[in-house]
Amino acid sequence: MSNIVLETKGLTKYFYDPIQFQVLKSIDMSINHGEFVSIVGKSGCGKSTLLYLLSTMDTDYEGEIYMHEELVTGKSDKELAQIRNEKIGFVFQFHYLLSEYNVLKNVMLPGMKLNKLSEEEIEHNAMQHLKTLEMQDQALKMPNQLSGGQKQRVAIARALINNPLIIMGDEPTGNLDKKNSDIVFDIFKHLTQDHNQTILVVTHDNDFAARTQRTITMEDGRIIT
Amino acid sequence: MNFKLIINIALHLLRARLKQTVVAGVGVTFGIAMFITLVSFMNGLNDLLDGLMLNRTPHVRLYNEIKPSENQPISYAENYKNNTNFIASVKPKDRGKAIYNCKSIIHDLKQDKRIVDVAPKITAPVFFNSGTIEISGVINGIDVLAEEKLFKISEYIIEGQIPDLLENNSIIIGKGLANKMLLKKGDIIKVTTSKGNLASLKIVGISQVGISEIDDVMSYTSLVTAQKLLGEPTNYITDIQVKAFDITTAPALAKEFALKYDLDAIDYQTTNSQFETGSSVRSIISYAVGIVLLIVAGFGIYNILNMMIFEKMDSIAILKATGFSGNDVKWIFISLSMVIGIAGGILGLVFGYVFSSIIDVVPFNTAALPTIKTYPVNYNPMFYVIGITFALVTTFIAGLFPALKASRIDPVEIIRGK
Numbered sequence: 001m002s003n004i005v006l007e008t009k010g011l012t013k014y015f016y017d018p019i020q021f022q023v024l025k026s027i028d029m030s031i032n033h034g035e036f037v038s039i040v041g042k043s044g045c046g047k048s049t050l051l052y053l054l055s056t057m058d059t060d061y062e063g064e065i066y067m068h069e070e071l072v073t074g075k076s077d078k079e080l081a082q083i084r085n086e087k088i089g090f091v092f093q094f095h096y097l098l099s100e101y102n103v104l105k106n107v108m109l110p111g112m113k114l115n116k117l118s119e120e121e122i123e124h125n126a127m128q129h130l131k132t133l134e135m136q137d138q139a140l141k142m143p144n145q146l147s148g149g150q151k152q153r154v155a156i157a158r159a160l161i162n163n164p165l166i167i168m169g170d171e172p173t174g175n176l177d178k179k180n181s182d183i184v185f186d187i188f189k190h191l192t193q194d195h196n197q198t199i200l201v202v203t204h205d206n207d208f209a210a211r212t213q214r215t216i217t218m219e220d221g222r223i224i225t
Numbered sequence: 226m227n228f229k230l231i232i233n234i235a236l237h238l239l240r241a242r243l244k245q246t247v248v249a250g251v252g253v254t255f256g257i258a259m260f261i262t263l264v265s266f267m268n269g270l271n272d273l274l275d276g277l278m279l280n281r282t283p284h285v286r287l288y289n290e291i292k293p294s295e296n297q298p299i300s301y302a303e304n305y306k307n308n309t310n311f312i313a314s315v316k317p318k319d320r321g322k323a324i325y326n327c328k329s330i331i332h333d334l335k336q337d338k339r340i341v342d343v344a345p346k347i348t349a350p351v352f353f354n355s356g357t358i359e360i361s362g363v364i365n366g367i368d369v370l371a372e373e374k375l376f377k378i379s380e381y382i383i384e385g386q387i388p389d390l391l392e393n394n395s396i397i398i399g400k401g402l403a404n405k406m407l408l409k410k411g412d413i414i415k416v417t418t419s420k421g422n423l424a425s426l427k428i429v430g431i432s433q434v435g436i437s438e439i440d441d442v443m444s445y446t447s448l449v450t451a452q453k454l455l456g457e458p459t460n461y462i463t464d465i466q467v468k469a470f471d472i473t474t475a476p477a478l479a480k481e482f483a484l485k486y487d488l489d490a491i492d493y494q495t496t497n498s499q500f501e502t503g504s505s506v507r508s509i510i511s512y513a514v515g516i517v518l519l520i521v522a523g524f525g526i527y528n529i530l531n532m533m534i535f536e537k538m539d540s541i542a543i544l545k546a547t548g549f550s551g552n553d554v555k556w557i558f559i560s561l562s563m564v565i566g567i568a569g570g571i572l573g574l575v576f577g578y579v580f581s582s583i584i585d586v587v588p589f590n591t592a593a594l595p596t597i598k599t600y601p602v603n604y605n606p607m608f609y610v611i612g613i614t615f616a617l618v619t620t621f622i623a624g625l626f627p628a629l630k631a632s633r634i635d636p637v638e639i640i641r642g643k
Contacts, residue, residue, distance in 0.1 A: 052637045057546060078550045085548020092640055096543040100237040110547040112230045158547070170640070 004069065005166050005198045006031040006054060011063035013049055023049050025221040026063070031166070031200060036192040038209040039202045041218035048170055050218070051202045055088060055168055056080045068165065085113050089159025093171035095151035097143035103130070103154050104139040111161045122161070129157040133187060149180030156187055160197075167191070169201040173208060185211060228560075231553060235561040238540075242533060249529045250569035252522035253620065257573025257612045260515030262580040264608045267511035269601035271504045281376050281434070282496050283344070283466030284475040287482055289324060290489040293317050327462040330486050339469055339478065344371035346464040347451040353398075353444075354415040355406040362402060362442040364416065366451020375468045378432070378445070384410045385430025390447050397430035401441035416454065424454045435591075516615065522569070523619040526562055530627035534558070534634075542636035551632035558631050562624020563617070570616030574609050 007030040015021045023046040031037055039047045052058040054065060056072055059080070065072045067087060075083070084090075097106045104126055111122035130136045133153045143151060152172065159167050169188075173181035185208055191197040192213070201212065209215045217225045239246045293315045299305055324330065327345065334343045347366030352359040369390045372378055379387045382397065389395055396414060408414060412428050426446065433440055446454070452461050467482070469475055472493060479492035494501065534541070541554055549557075585602040 048641065052641070055546070057635075058637045078552060081545070081548050081550035081553070084546065090546050092546075094539075094640075096539055096546070096640070098237075098540050098543065100241045100540075113227065113548050113553075115227050115230070 003033045004030050005033050005035075005067070006200070007066040007069075008054070009064045009066070011050070011053060011061060011065065013046070013053060013058075013061045023221050024053070024061070027221075027223060029216065029223060031198060033198055034192060034196040036188060036199045036213045037201070037216060038212040038214070039200070039216045039218060040204060040206065040209045043204065045218045046221045047202045047218050051168055051170055051200070054200070055090065056083055085110055086162055087165040089162070089164040089167040091152070091155050091159050091167065091169040091172040093174040095143070095148075095155045097151055097154060097158075099143055102140050102142050103135070103146070106143065106154060107157045107161055110158060114162050126157065126161060129160045130154075132190075133157055149176055149183060152176060152180065152184055153187070156184070160191075166198040166200060169199070169203075171203055171205075172201060173203065173205055181205070181208065228556075231556050232560050232564075234544075235557050235564060238533065238537065238557070239561060239564060242529075242536075245529045245532070246565060249522075249526045249565050250572070252525040253519070253566060253569025253616055254573040254576060256515075256518040256522035257570050257616050258576035258580060259518050260615070261574060261577025261608055261612050262584065263511045263515055264508075264611075265577070265581040265602050265604060266584055266600065267507050268603035268605065268608070271507055272603055273597065273601040275500070275504060276380070281378075282493055283375070284469045284472055284493045285467040285479045285482060285490055286496075287324065287330075287465040287467065287486065287488045287490050288463060289320055289322055291317050291319050292489075322463045323457070323461050324463065324465060324488060327465065328460055330488075331465060334465070334467060334482075339471070339474060341468040341470055342371060342375055343468075344368050344375050344466045345448065345462045346372070346466055347448060347455070347461065348463055349451065349455055350419055351444075351454075352417040353402065353406065354417060355408075359417070360402065360405060362399075362444055364396075364451060364454070365443065365445050366448045366454075367445055368448050375466065381432045381434050382430050383433045385428075387430070389429035390445060392427075392429065393447075394424070394426050394450055395429040395446065396426040396450070397432050397445040398428055399440035399443040400431055400433040401437055402444065403428075403431050405441070418455055420456065422454060422456055426450070426454075515612075519615050519619050522616075523623040526565055526620055526623040527627065530558060530562055530624055531630075533561075534627050534631045538634065538639050541631055541634050542639040545634070545636040546640065554634070555628045555632035558628035559621065559624045562620045562628070566617050566620025566624075569620075570613045573616060574613060577609070577612065578604075 008027055011024055011027040012022070013024040015023055027050060039050065041047045049058070053061050056065075063073070067083065072080070072083065097103075098109070101109065104123065107126040107129060108122050111117065111125065112119070117125070127136060127139065130139055133156060135150065135153050135157065138146060138150060138154075143154070146154065152175075173184050176184065188199050188201070189211075192199055201208075203209055215225070216223055297310075297312055297315065299310050299312065331343050331345060334340055345368050349364050349366070351362055351364045353362050367378075367390075369387060373387050383400065385397060390397060396416075398408065398414065403409065406414070408428055410428055410431060413425050414428055416424050416426055432443065432445065434443070448462075449459070452459055455461070467478070469478055475492040476494055479490040482488070483490035544554060544557075545551070581602045581604065584600050587600050589597060589600040591597065
């Protein structure tokens with residue numbers, strides 16, 4: 001198996017509302033296993049749009065996306081959900097924890113959906129991830145009892161629960177102060193270095209981007225570097 | 226699909242909105258409880274009214290009617306065979322009320338597998354004498370045991386016992402008749418038939434149907450006593466009453482027997498057409514009201530789920546992002562609705578039963594219905610099955626539309642909107 005985790009061929013996307021507008025212009029890119037990549041660019045350059053295409057949640061595009069050399073384009077809603085569940089971990093700008101569940105259950109949820117391990121094993125793994133993120137003491141709290149930085153760490157633990165191929169982040173530090181941003185960056189760094197985890201992050205925080213292994217800069221729907 | 230997880234998520238969503246959930250559930254409970262109560266009560270009432278009139282009527286009654294001969298003498302005349310004959314002033318012919326060969330007809334009917342049982346009967350107009358006053362009435366000579374089995378006449382006997390009729394020269398008279406003639410159980414009553422025969426009969430009971438026209442004239446005695454009174458032999462019978470297993474076959478049976486035994490036959494449906502209409506209209510009304518209540522409850526669930534979806538947009542988006550397909554999300558919301566439906570429905574059945582039981586013990590005394598002491602209620606399990614089925618169907622449909630909406634939510638739109 002090759003080392004490429006994610007690859008796109010001629011990825012093109014239009015917005016139709018209010019007028020037809022080409023957001024992405026034939027994007028070809030690839031991400032290797034174990035890379036920590038950031039995408040930067042001005043607001044409106046299409047970097048978030050690109051991420052959502054890669055995440056398989058947005059299916060309205062032209063071109064092809066390959067994940068581990070497997071064509072993702074054109075799969076059914078159910079298959080895509082399965083791929084997101086198993087192979088992709090998400091960290092968004094906003095934490096998106098379910099307020100009905102406690103921290104531990106939130107982390108466990110994608111694992112329960114995957115349904116490959118027993119509940120005890122998932123719980124054990126979830127605790128392990130919380131421990132590496134130094135959140136084990138908060139495991140039984142409800143999300144609304146946590147600070148913003150803590151919530152984001154729980155979201156990272158949730159992204160990790162199914163040992164995904166790639167973690168995708170959409171401005172994961174956008175809502176955080178400098179100190180918490182650094183913590184999140186260190187966690188990502190640690191994951192790539194120690195666990196060889198592939199990470200793709202969209203950000204407009206140039207400091208953050210500068211410290212990643214590779215930076216993709218976008219402008220007007222094209223990759224320029 | 227992992228239903229355990231889906232139901233777990235649904236329950237957590239419900240718990241977060243406990244108050245609204247309870248309101249929605251109470252809506253269903255109320256709807257089902259009222260449906261059960263209403264239908265049970267209405268059907269109890271129908272049964273009571275049916276029992277009053279319909280159960281006392283045989284499904285098929287065989288008798289000789291006074292009517293004109295179907296073949297008038299002219300039709301036997303060879304000369305006029307091919308003509309169309311008009312006959313004026315035709316008079317009816319009395320062929321006698323007795324049914325000929327009744328023993329073998331009864332025997333034959335008893336062999337018929339479609340028939341529960343047969344009860345022979347003699348009806349004759351008589352005069353009851355009280356001093357110099359004569360009161361006209363009707364005497365029914367009945368086969369006591371068969372009559373009791375088929376028509377439960379003991380339910381209308383307010384004094385005395387039905388088996389006492391088996392004694393010679395005993396009679397049970399209607400309440401109205403007893404009141405008018407100042408008679409009570411144990412007294413002797415003098416009876417004159419239309420042919421002038423006079424007899425003294427001992428009153429062993431008083432009956433009350435609740436319809437004064439009947440109670441004022443009706444009396445019962447055994448077949449043997451009636452035959453003796455009328456001076457007729459022991460094979461004298463004026464009516465054969467038939468009870469079929471399936472009442473809907475009565476019209477067909479009536480036609481068949483009329484032809485087979487050369488008698489007149491009238492079926493239950495023809496005799497009681499107005500009663501049937503009344504019963505079915507009452508049933509329709511009670512079902513309609515119950516179903517409307519459930520539909521209203523269904524709208525309540527629909528509203529609450531719709532609101533919940535708007536509140537839970539973020540949760541739906543993240544569920545989808547972390548690998549729940551549209552289908553999974555749909556089932557989460559359907560099971561949410563079904564949980565409300567099942568819990569509300571089962572509680573509704575319980576409350577429906579409780580309300581019915583309460584109605585069942587409310588005193589209901591009416592002079593017209595001597596044996597009825599409380600309001601009638603029919604505890605047919607079928608009503609409960611219909612109730613819970615309808616609750617589940619309604620909540621499923623009420624949940625389906627919001628669920629489909631939730632399944633179509635585009636997570637990208639919500640996540641980017643932040």
